[in-house]
Amino acid sequence: MAEADTPVLISLRGVCRYYQTGDVVVKALDDVSLTIRQGEFVAVMGQSGSGKSTLMNILGCLDRPTAGEYQVNGHDVNQLSPDQLAALRLKTFGFVFQRYQLLSNLTAVENVALPAVYAHIPKEQRQLRAAELLDKLGVGERMYHTPGELSGGQQQRVSIARAMINGAEVILADEPTGALDSATGVQVLAMLKQLNAEGVTVILITHDAEVAAHAERQIQIHDGRLLSDSAADSFIDRQQPEIQPLQAYKSVSALVSVLTALQSLRNNWFRTLLTLLGIVIGVAAVVAMMAIGEGGKQQVLQRIESMGTNLLLVRPGGANNRNSGDTATLTRDDASALAELSGVSAVAPERNSFATIRFGNRDYSGRTRATTEDYLKVKDWQLSQGTFFTEEDMESLAPLLVVGQTIVDELFVNGENPIGQYVFMSNGVYQIVGVLEAKGATAGGNDLDEEVLVPLSTGMVRIFGREYLSSITVKVENTDDIDSIEAEVTQLLAARHGSEDFTVNNTASLIEAISETQDTLTWLLGSVAAISLFVGGIGVMNIMLVSVSERRREIGLRIATGAKPGDILQQFNIEALVVCCLGGVVGVLLGSAVALVMAQLNIAIAFSLMPPVLAFASALLVGLVFGHAPARKASRLNPIDALAED
Numbered sequence: 001m002a003e004a005d006t007p008v009l010i011s012l013r014g015v016c017r018y019y020q021t022g023d024v025v026v027k028a029l030d031d032v033s034l035t036i037r038q039g040e041f042v043a044v045m046g047q048s049g050s051g052k053s054t055l056m057n058i059l060g061c062l063d064r065p066t067a068g069e070y071q072v073n074g075h076d077v078n079q080l081s082p083d084q085l086a087a088l089r090l091k092t093f094g095f096v097f098q099r100y101q102l103l104s105n106l107t108a109v110e111n112v113a114l115p116a117v118y119a120h121i122p123k124e125q126r127q128l129r130a131a132e133l134l135d136k137l138g139v140g141e142r143m144y145h146t147p148g149e150l151s152g153g154q155q156q157r158v159s160i161a162r163a164m165i166n167g168a169e170v171i172l173a174d175e176p177t178g179a180l181d182s183a184t185g186v187q188v189l190a191m192l193k194q195l196n197a198e199g200v201t202v203i204l205i206t207h208d209a210e211v212a213a214h215a216e217r218q219i220q221i222h223d224g225r226l227l228s229d230s231a232a233d234s235f236i237d238r239q240q241p242e243i244q245p246l247q248a249y250k251s252v253s254a255l256v257s258v259l260t261a262l263q264s265l266r267n268n269w270f271r272t273l274l275t276l277l278g279i280v281i282g283v284a285a286v287v288a289m290m291a292i293g294e295g296g297k298q299q300v301l302q303r304i305e306s307m308g309t310n311l312l313l314v315r316p317g318g319a320n321n322r323n324s325g326d327t328a329t330l331t332r333d334d335a336s337a338l339a340e341l342s343g344v345s346a347v348a349p350e351r352n353s354f355a356t357i358r359f360g361n362r363d364y365s366g367r368t369r370a371t372t373e374d375y376l377k378v379k380d381w382q383l384s385q386g387t388f389f390t391e392e393d394m395e396s397l398a399p400l401l402v403v404g405q406t407i408v409d410e411l412f413v414n415g416e417n418p419i420g421q422y423v424f425m426s427n428g429v430y431q432i433v434g435v436l437e438a439k440g441a442t443a444g445g446n447d448l449d450e451e452v453l454v455p456l457s458t459g460m461v462r463i464f465g466r467e468y469l470s471s472i473t474v475k476v477e478n479t480d481d482i483d484s485i486e487a488e489v490t491q492l493l494a495a496r497h498g499s500e501d502f503t504v505n506n507t508a509s510l511i512e513a514i515s516e517t518q519d520t521l522t523w524l525l526g527s528v529a530a531i532s533l534f535v536g537g538i539g540v541m542n543i544m545l546v547s548v549s550e551r552r553r554e555i556g557l558r559i560a561t562g563a564k565p566g567d568i569l570q571q572f573n574i575e576a577l578v579v580c581c582l583g584g585v586v587g588v589l590l591g592s593a594v595a596l597v598m599a600q601l602n603i604a605i606a607f608s609l610m611p612p613v614l615a616f617a618s619a620l621l622v623g624l625v626f627g628h629a630p631a632r633k634a635s636r637l638n639p640i641d642a643l644a645e646d
């Protein structure tokens, strides 16, 4: 009950609200002046279309007047920022709607507690407060039910409790009994009366004179104009309230937004799943593609590295003088000269040909390599049995062989000890003196154990009958010096031969070249995958836009109950981020799983930290970028339109 000297709460002067539809201007409110004091119970009456809801929206700061002045507690609403208006909706006003506007997937107590989030009330306190209010309004025992499980009267009590959760000074009730039978309507009115008796200002909007009769003051509007006011003398200018500074509220914390996002994602799990799908596929594609690309690279590199990374390969035949196998330019003296260079740790001259080895009734055909002991140094190879050729063997042209494990396996099927055995090769008899340790096959399937080595001199004289070399492999001590030594080698040989009738290849640069090509391939695969991530992002945007459209009522309600545009923006941004984050995690797992399955199918894969981290970060970025447009749309939603919809 308001006494004559209670301060003015609401004051309208010449307030107009025009709607322009095409060429027609609808004057929904036309020059309305009105003062309402603290603690009044006012009924605003009028026919449908007379401007009641327009008035209420302006009073509740959901809408601004086209012209005229509106003051709340002495604050000129026209001067307030959107965030200050939100603070008014949060603390000063509580809305009660004709159709309750409860969120169907929240329980009664959650619905009531909803606006308290924006007042930074901790969760437990919110729930407690909400439960108390529901108790007070007589629906305490229904608080864990969803609106669908409540009667109309119960739902309206829940919505009154929600209006009160932040301690509203004014309850704005637009046709609160319009959807209720008259008995229930009377109960709801009694509740509003009780709140009024406790000091809450109630502004009740109705087209029903009987309902209006419950109020202590009746105002009638017609065609947007004030027709009558039962407190005709009005209290304009009688007592101005003390003006309290109006502070905007801080945005809700990111954690609260994340929790809200998780809940809303759970409530719409199917849509969440669809949204996730694009991101999951995108991230998984990046991870799997990069693992496969990287695996291919490693495979090729291993093959080269199995040759040794710090080697220079000198072959006969220059740029204008292609190597034809018979090109006779490299000699043993060349090899000896190269061994003199500083920084060179080993020089393996060799001459190759194909030959067949026979032991008993078993044959092995393959490459025979005539070389020196440096071949083992160059290849980093050890013997598993026996000895290598000695200097004396070399000089005496001894018919000796050192063989790889594959040859042992092929020829000595009965488990004979190969050392000391005699075999036939190229119409000569050779004795096996050593066996190379098994190296197995490369990732690319090259058998490294198919080696048949003879002393260089023996090979030259007995097998090839020629003095020239197929190649010289130079091992450098320090890989960093490989370029300078390559230049020295080239210079030395050119000086010895008088022309560049040879080529020098450097495995390090070969590896570099190949890994560059492979990197290009990997990035190509990666970018194909990134495109799918981009497409996933568009999916996120699309589904988020749908989500915003579908949740217009929820957004409108949040804004009407005190959320700032920034809160809504943050919530939807975070929702997109949470989706993309989930999608990122699932995608990384799925991509790794796909790569592992590929590995089972003998496709080379290699994992590194970079692609999953990159893909995950991209997913977050996608969320940030593609979630922005929907979030902005949500934050700019007009709550009046949204709440007017069914």
Ligand code: ADP
Pocket (backbone or CB within 6 Å): 019, 020, 021, 026, 027, 028, 046, 047, 048, 049, 050, 051, 052, 053, 054, 055
């Ligand atoms: P009431 O709540 O008394 O039924 P309203 O305040 O909803 O009336 O509407 C007052 C007038 O303003 C009506 O003629 C209505 O058609 C018009 N109106 C309300 N909202 C809009 C709008 N967004 N655009 C155009 N005209 C509107």
Ligand code: MG
Pocket (backbone or CB within 6 Å): 052, 053, 054
């Ligand atoms: Mg209306």
